[in-house]
Amino acid sequence: MLTTWTIERWKEIFEFGGTLGALLFTGIALHIDARVRRAETIIEITKQHRELWMYFYDRPHLARLFDMNRDLKAHPLTDEEVHFVNFLLNHLRATFYARIARIFVQPECLSEDMKGFFSYPATRAAWEKQKRSHERKFVAFVELNLAAD
Numbered sequence: 001m002l003t004t005w006t007i008e009r010w011k012e013i014f015e016f017g018g019t020l021g022a023l024l025f026t027g028i029a030l031h032i033d034a035r036v037r038r039a040e041t042i043i044e045i046t047k048q049h050r051e052l053w054m055y056f057y058d059r060p061h062l063a064r065l066f067d068m069n070r071d072l073k074a075h076p077l078t079d080e081e082v083h084f085v086n087f088l089l090n091h092l093r094a095t096f097y098a099r100i101a102r103i104f105v106q107p108e109c110l111s112e113d114m115k116g117f118f119s120y121p122a123t124r125a126a127w128e129k130q131k132r133s134h135e136r137k138f139v140a141f142v143e144l145n146l147a148a149d
Contacts, residue, residue: 065122085126111145
């Protein structure tokens with residue numbers, strides 16, 4: 001009886017098996033593709049990070065951003081300093097949204113890095129000047145990390 005039923009329905013069974021196999025292979029391919037995209041994203045973010053800091057090292061006058069004793073009234077931010085901080089913010093923003101999209105895992109020490117970066121009077125002033133041009137969600141993320149213990 002089962003044999004008769006199988007013989008009568010072989011085409012349907014074969015189609016079901018093919019469909020199931022196609023779904024399985026598609027799922028595996030999507031999983032592999034997602035891993036590849038994550039790796040490519042990490043490589044691209046690392047490349048952009050390096051390029052930003054090479055830009056910084058090629059412009060020694062930007063080092064004033066990291067002067068803990070800088071008097072901003074006597075030595076206000078230059079446009080180039082504000083732009084550089086904004087380049088870094090845009091880079092951070094890209095990683096933030098890549099994390100939300102689950103294609104990038106941010107480093108565990110990110111809060112400490114952000115606190116260190118914004119502990120300087122000039123970088124903090126540049127953030128305060130630029131944060132209104134960023135999305136509320138990103139601003140909240142930065143502020144949360146700066147306030148974290």
